[in-house]
Amino acid sequence: MTAAIEVAGLTKDYGDLRAVDGVDLAVDEGDFVGILGPNGAGKTTLLEMIEGLREPTGGSAAVLGLPAWPRNPALLPRIGVQLQASSFFERLTAREQIHTFASLYGVAASHADEWLERVGLVEKADSRVEDLSGGQAQRLSIACALVHDPEVVFLDEPTSSLDPQARRNLWDLLSGINDSGRTVVLTTHYMDEAEALADRVAIMDHGRVLVHDTPAALIHRLDAPTRITLADGETITTREPAVEIARLSEANRLDGVRVQTGTLEDVFLDLTGREYRA
Amino acid sequence: MKSLTQGPFWALSRAILWGFVRDRTAVFFAVVFPLMFLVLFGGLFSDQSVGEVDMIVVGDVTLIDDLPDDADESFDATFDVTRSDDLDDAIAQVRKGDADVAVEQQGETLVAHYTQTDPAKAGITAGALQALVDGTNLAATGQPPTYSLDVQSVEDDSLDTIQYFTPGLLGWAVAMSAAFGAAATLQGWRQTKLLRRLQLAPVSTRTVVGARVSVTVAVALVQMAIFLGIGSLFFGLTLTGAWWMAIPLLVVGTLCFMSLGLLAGAITKTQEGAVNAANFIVLPMAFLSGSFFPLDAAPQWLQVFSNVLPLKHLNEGMLDVMVRGEPWTAALLPMLFLAIFAVVVTLISAKLFRWETT
Known part of the structure; x- marks a missing residue:
């Protein structure tokens, strides 16, 4: 299997600040990769270099076997991007918006309408983008990124600033977009999101990729103890949960009990530290 | 074969045009506001002609x-x-x-x-x-007169109010909408990252800029049609021979003021800031270029200074060919000045251009 994305020693400096610091990353075709990291970790800069928007200070990035920089017109129709903000033409309706993007890629309007239906915006097709809710706007911008059926899709924090309902709603949409073998790269700072959607997760901090693996492997490697919380609030931390639960069962104290193994959040905090960064 | 109206150029042009037409404030300031001045000046000063x-x-x-x-x-x-x-x-x-x-x-x-x-x-x-x-x-x-006087009117300072103000106010209207349009588009698209998004679409910068320029030029020509229509129908505007030269003149003028809008967009960080900067450039220039009153009575230094202002050349060129009866060649020098001004300012704007606000 060929690599959809190959990044080697990728570095980006802004003056004295090293935003991305020697990143190596390989993404297989058809993978759904989540890039996870705190704000300012360098996720967006890394993504923008892979998309071909920024010139790397050092190293290389290749997408579908082609160098990402300088801007390669042959590569552009094969990638789809959704940038952090909602990048729309002002005062156009949802339908006009996606038709315009379709035209830029030489895609028929009927195909654009299918995407509008797929992201559930048929009823909002004649609403101007300014009148869409945050979740609707994100769904439209994802549809605009996918309207030309690209082989690789980049989504930059698609669920930031959405309420929990809108986030879950978007997850349903996102989990389906790589069914057809499409490669998806998504940045987020939500652990649950990466855990729910991504086949593999890369955790970034201070411009470096700290780990890159499946969520299950990352949690297993953490080797965190299991926490059992009883109905009365008592918490038991144990490395032998089966024994502990059997004991609680005998004591008839299993009602309302919660069992937590390690989460991606534990992995993340273990790697990036717990201190709050303003 | 793909029809011409489905290509990226037309899609972008259509998107930009709808964005303008649906922006009531922009339409107001491009068309209605200058027309209010035309109606005001046309009505206000028409009774003051000393003939009656x-x-x-x-x-x-x-x-x-x-x-x-x-x-x-x-x-x-x-x-x-x-x-x-x-x-x-x-x-x-x-x-x-x-x-x-x-x-x-x-x-x-x-x-x-x-x-x-x-x-x-x-x-x-x-x-x-x-x-x-x-x-x-x-x-x-019963004697025939020895001397006679043949009066030939020289149409210059003695132009009727409407003859004078239509070209000047049209120049101001076009300058405003071209500069505001370019400034607001650049800032707006930069802020929503649409500029970046378009950079990642398989369309050339030429297509994007071409679409933006085409829409602004089309709007300028519609402004011209409205001004000339209302001027002739209601206020007795009479155009002279080479008035059609005002069309290419206005096109070059539009490019010139778009370049000033780009500059305003390049040096500011917000859309409001860009529009204010464009306003700051265009409104005083309109006063100093004779859009609102003739400069004949202005001090000498001001008249000299006004010669570096592009709007002055646009106004004078349009006055010459539209109402003063000058031949079509009278528009050539103003067009050259506006074209050079546009190129220089565009180069400066390109130098200052940033893809992002941060």
Whole structure:
């Protein structure tokens, strides 16, 4: 299997600040990769270099076997991007918006309408983008990124600033977009999101990729103890949960009990530290 | 084969055009606001033309009643005549300002009663009546006149109000919408990252810029059609021979003001800031370029300074070909100035250009 994305020693400096610091990353075709990291970790800069928007200070990035920089017109129709903000033409309706993007890629309007239906915006097709809710706007911008059926899709924090309902709603949409073998790269700072959607997760901090693996492997490697919380609030931390639960069962104290193994959040905090960064 | 109206250029042009047409504020400032000035100036100053003198003719005044046809015509152009039999009432009207002059004939003498309230009208009245008497005296001798005066009007400073203001206000309107459009688009697209998004679509910068320029030029031509239409239909605007040269002139002017808009967009960080900066450039320039009043009475240094302002050249060029009856070549020099200005400012803007606000 060929690599959809190959990044080697990728570095980006802004003056004295090293935003991305020697990143190596390989993404297989058809993978759904989540890039996870705190704000300012360098996720967006890394993504923008892979998309071909920024010139790397050092190293290389290749997408579908082609160098990402300088801007390669042959590569552009094969990638789809959704940038952090909602990048729309002002005062156009949802339908006009996606038709315009379709035209830029030489895609028929009927195909654009299918995407509008797929992201559930048929009823909002004649609403101007300014009148869409945050979740609707994100769904439209994802549809605009996918309207030309690209082989690789980049989504930059698609669920930031959405309420929990809108986030879950978007997850349903996102989990389906790589069914057809499409490669998806998504940045987020939500652990649950990466855990729910991504086949593999890369955790970034201070411009470096700290780990890159499946969520299950990352949690297993953490080797965190299991926490059992009883109905009365008592918490038991144990490395032998089966024994502990059997004991609680005998004591008839299993009602309302919660069992937590390690989460991606534990992995993340273990790697990036717990201190709050303003 | 893909039809022409489905390509990226048309899709972008359509998107930009809808964005403009649906922006009520932009449409207001591009079309309605300048038109308000046209209607205001056209209506406000049309009554101030000194030609119309209200005259009351009291009783029989053979000197006026027996005028030959051709003299009668020019007399009517100067005087608005009403008839009366009551001299005292006529003089009272003059005193109150309801009429400018009351005339009666006493034997062989034409007696005019007028005030000096409006010196210009008083001068015209006295001069016109003197000429009338002189001409009648000469005709009475039966001799052909030795000298004659052939009056050729030179249309320049003496242009009618509407003739002067239509090109100037049109220049201002086009300057505003071109500069605001370019500034707001650049800032808006940069802020929503649409600029970046388009960079990642398989369309060339040329196509994107071409679409933006085409829409602004089309809007400028519509502004021109509206101004000329309303000016001719309601305010008696008369265009002279080479008026069509105003079209290429306006196109180059549009490019010039778009470049100023780009500059405003390049040096500011927000959309409001960009529009304010464009306003800061265009509005004082409109005042100093004669869009709102002629610069003839302005101090010499100001007139000299105004020659570096592109709007001054756009206005003068349009005045020349649209109402002053100058040949089409009169627009060439202003077009050259505007084109050079556009190129220089575009290069500066490109130098200052940033993809992102941060």
